[in-house]
Amino acid sequence: MSVVNNIEDGEIDIVIGALHSDLRPFMSAWKSIFSRYHLIIVKDPDLKDDLQIPEGLSFKIDIYTKSHIDKVVGSSTSIAFSGYSCKYFGFLVSRKKYIVSIDDDCVPVKDADSFLIDPVAQHLRNLATPATPFFFNTLYDPYRNGADFVRGYPFSLRSGITCALSCGLWLNLADLDAPTQALKPEKRNSRYVDAVMTVPARVMMPISGINIAFNRELVGPALCPALRLTGEGKVRWETMEDIWSGMCVKVVCDHLGLGVKSGLPYVWRNDRGDAIESLKKEWEGVKLMEEVVPWFQSMVLSRTATKAEDCVAEMAKRVKEQLGGSDPGFGRAAEAMMDWVELWKKVGSGPSPV
Amino acid sequence: MVEPATDTKSAVRTVALLKDELDIVIPTIRNLDFLEMWRPFFEPYHLIIVQDGDPTKTIKVPDGFDYELYNRNDINKILGPKASCISFKDSACRCFGYMVSKKKYIFTIDDDCFVAKDPTGKAINALEQHIKNLLCPSTPFFFNTLYDPFREGADFVRGYPFSLREGVPTAVSHGLWLNIPDYDAPTQLVKPLERNTRYVDAVMTIPKGTLFPMCGMNLAFHRELIGPAMYFGLMGDGQPIGRYDDMWAGWCIKVICDHLGLGVKTGLPYIYHSKASNPFVNLRKEYKGIFWQEEIIPFFQAVSLPKDCTTVQKCYIELAKMVKDKLGKIDPYFDKLADAMVTWIDAWDELNPTGAANKGKKA
Numbered sequence: 001m002s003v004v005n006n007i008e009d010g011e012i013d014i015v016i017g018a019l020h021s022d023l024r025p026f027m028s029a030w031k032s033i034f035s036r037y038h039l040i041i042v043k044d045p046d047l048k049d050d051l052q053i054p055e056g057l058s059f060k061i062d063i064y065t066k067s068h069i070d071k072v073v074g075s076s077t078s079i080a081f082s083g084y085s086c087k088y089f090g091f092l093v094s095r096k097k098y099i100v101s102i103d104d105d106c107v108p109v110k111d112a113d114s115f116l117i118d119p120v121a122q123h124l125r126n127l128a129t130p131a132t133p134f135f136f137n138t139l140y141d142p143y144r145n146g147a148d149f150v151r152g153y154p155f156s157l158r159s160g161i162t163c164a165l166s167c168g169l170w171l172n173l174a175d176l177d178a179p180t181q182a183l184k185p186e187k188r189n190s191r192y193v194d195a196v197m198t199v200p201a202r203v204m205m206p207i208s209g210i211n212i213a214f215n216r217e218l219v220g221p222a223l224c225p226a227l228r229l230t231g232e233g234k235v236r237w238e239t240m241e242d243i244w245s246g247m248c249v250k251v252v253c254d255h256l257g258l259g260v261k262s263g264l265p266y267v268w269r270n271d272r273g274d275a276i277e278s279l280k281k282e283w284e285g286v287k288l289m290e291e292v293v294p295w296f297q298s299m300v301l302s303r304t305a306t307k308a309e310d311c312v313a314e315m316a317k318r319v320k321e322q323l324g325g326s327d328p329g330f331g332r333a334a335e336a337m338m339d340w341v342e343l344w345k346k347v348g349s350g351p352s353p354v
Numbered sequence: 355m356v357e358p359a360t361d362t363k364s365a366v367r368t369v370a371l372l373k374d375e376l377d378i379v380i381p382t383i384r385n386l387d388f389l390e391m392w393r394p395f396f397e398p399y400h401l402i403i404v405q406d407g408d409p410t411k412t413i414k415v416p417d418g419f420d421y422e423l424y425n426r427n428d429i430n431k432i433l434g435p436k437a438s439c440i441s442f443k444d445s446a447c448r449c450f451g452y453m454v455s456k457k458k459y460i461f462t463i464d465d466d467c468f469v470a471k472d473p474t475g476k477a478i479n480a481l482e483q484h485i486k487n488l489l490c491p492s493t494p495f496f497f498n499t500l501y502d503p504f505r506e507g508a509d510f511v512r513g514y515p516f517s518l519r520e521g522v523p524t525a526v527s528h529g530l531w532l533n534i535p536d537y538d539a540p541t542q543l544v545k546p547l548e549r550n551t552r553y554v555d556a557v558m559t560i561p562k563g564t565l566f567p568m569c570g571m572n573l574a575f576h577r578e579l580i581g582p583a584m585y586f587g588l589m590g591d592g593q594p595i596g597r598y599d600d601m602w603a604g605w606c607i608k609v610i611c612d613h614l615g616l617g618v619k620t621g622l623p624y625i626y627h628s629k630a631s632n633p634f635v636n637l638r639k640e641y642k643g644i645f646w647q648e649e650i651i652p653f654f655q656a657v658s659l660p661k662d663c664t665t666v667q668k669c670y671i672e673l674a675k676m677v678k679d680k681l682g683k684i685d686p687y688f689d690k691l692a693d694a695m696v697t698w699i700d701a702w703d704e705l706n707p708t709g710a711a712n713k714g715k716k717a
Binding site: 202 | 496497498499500501507508509510511512513514515516517518528530535536537538541545548549550551552553554555556560561562563564565566567568569597598600601604620640644647648651
């Protein structure tokens with residue numbers, strides 16, 4: 001058992017949502033990085049074929065499929081765990097303090113000497129060091145080697161607060177929306193920005209679910225599979241679930257005095273899908289975002305909401321009351337959030353339900 | 355080990371953007387030898403040299419540069435009694451250069467800042483990057499995880515609302531430093547050998563509602579949009595504080611930019627900061643500031659400017675009133691500073707009468 005930044009390997013779950021049945025290339029690519037951790041693989045319930053995992057790997061893996069989901073969640077919930085939302089089931093049943101989740105079409109980035117860059121270690125570093133959301137440090141993360149707080153940074157703010165969420169980035173296929181990618185189909189992200197930074201308090205951002213890590217104990221319930229597009233698909237261009245969930249988490253973190261970091265680590269995202277095809281479905285998500293950003297930005301939660309689940313429950317009510325009228329998608333999201341809180345209370349802790 | 359670009363003579367001279375619309379303001383007390391290395395990038399532009407310290411000393415400007423130079427006697431002559439707002443024996447005096455400039459944009463740089471190299475070894479044209487930053491919009495209302503979406507190779511990410519993609523005009527471009535980082539005295543004393551060797555290849559907008567420590571070593575701004583708020587305060591000779599000039603200006607411009615819907619960017623370009631100032635001297639200068647900033651920051655965080663403050667000058671006068679009202683009780687220095695802020699605006703308006711300089715929202 002080894003320790004990185006005071007976090008023991010045994011405190012971490014790597015949660016992978018399997019939207020592809022053949023996970024052999026994925027597992028081979030990540031073998032050297034993931035093998036020291038426990039893995040939870042949740043198979044998209046819509047996936048018909050059996051999962052293919054490489055033989056003979058010294059992984060500790062738990063695989064969950066539709067039958068597990070049905071057993072634990074039952075059919076009375078409005079939450080759909082299909083597509084990218086399947087990984088939330090993994091978040092729910094995990095009993096570890098930290099979760100790292102990476103999409104199954106991503107592989108590690110190689111550095112100039114062809115060594116694999118370990119995003120898990122970087123995520124853990126981000127979560128183990130304080131966040132500094134109350135004042136912007138122009139040299140970015142002051143806790144990194146070779147950096148510090150700059151002149152003019154108030155000393156009382158230098159101890160920072162706990163970081164609850166670490167949002168990584170992507171080389172090659174960046175997480176752009178369909179219209180943007182369709183306009184520049186050859187565009188790939190080749191810029192490696194060597195920085196991590198805290199996203200300031202009360203500042204909203206689009207949190208991508210492709211490469212994230214979080215402190216499950218502190219914010220687990222706040223990552224919720226709530227907003228589903230009617231045309232939701234199996235490529236990121238056809239979803240908004242993570243963006244919605246991310247806005248919820250940011251509001252919760254700001255309210256509870258927890259930090260969110262963005263930047264390193266990078267993963268390499270393989271080319272997949274057709275942006276122009278997805279364009280036909282994406283407009284719904286784009287339309288919804290126009291409404292929700294100002295709404296989230298103005299959200300102030302009550303003082304009595306002192307835990308993540310209380311915050312989510314309160315937000316769900318407000319979504320229903322204030323946004324439910326403008327689009328049925330919001331009404332459904334509110335239901336899903338309320339169901340999620342109930343589910344979390346029932347099976348989010350205690351003995352594993354699977 | 356990071357090193358400056360020593361041979362810039364062979365640097366490619368690109369088209370000098372905005373060469374008739376931008377002034378380079380340089381405060382100096384020693385000499386301007388550093389300009390030789392910047393020649394390929396600065397020569398097309400007009401320089402405003404603000405000579406601090408002994409006005410009888412002659413500061414030689416390298417041949418070939420087009421410049422105007424002001425020493426203390428010139429400042430006193432031009433401003434008369436209002437010259438009291440311009441600091442003496444502190445690089446804060448540079449803001450006099452902002453006031454006398456007639457250009458739309460300003461770039462200011464310290465005389466110990468050399469040309470840096472990017473990771474490929476190429477000499478960085480810091481001025482060109484600042485201009486690029488200023489000429490494209492900022493995005494303060496929603497954080498873009500791929501940083502400045504207007505940079506080549508970047509874009510807005512999925513989930514970024516389309517209605518926010520036009521951005522707002524950029525008022526300030528804050529650059530960074532390789533080698534000697536801009537640390538305060540206590541940090542310098544604890545880490546005398548730390549050097550910034552990390553080149554972070556990003557420019558980003560500092561979100562609305564977020565304050566930051568603005569360093570004046572490598573800074574550019576849109577003079578018509580925010581110039582009157584770029585007062586660097588009362589520092590140096592006869593003042594209880596130093597090394598907070600740029601910090602003060604940074605907090606003022608940020609609350610005003612947030613109020614007027616203007617953007618502030620930070621990140622590239624890097625310059626190579628060559629000189630580490632004496633940390634013991636710095637400690638003496640900063641000492642009060644370290645305590646005062648604990649109260650100053652909450653003050654700025656709570657500032658709410660009234661709706662009828664629609665120009666930079668109006669915002670700034672209002673801010674001066676609030677400084678007197680709320681910070682005056684910390685130390686009489688803030689009373690003086692508030693008065694100096696008003697004097698500065700009077701002087702600014704006198705030297706820049708009517709029209710374009712006053713509008714808050716012009717792009």
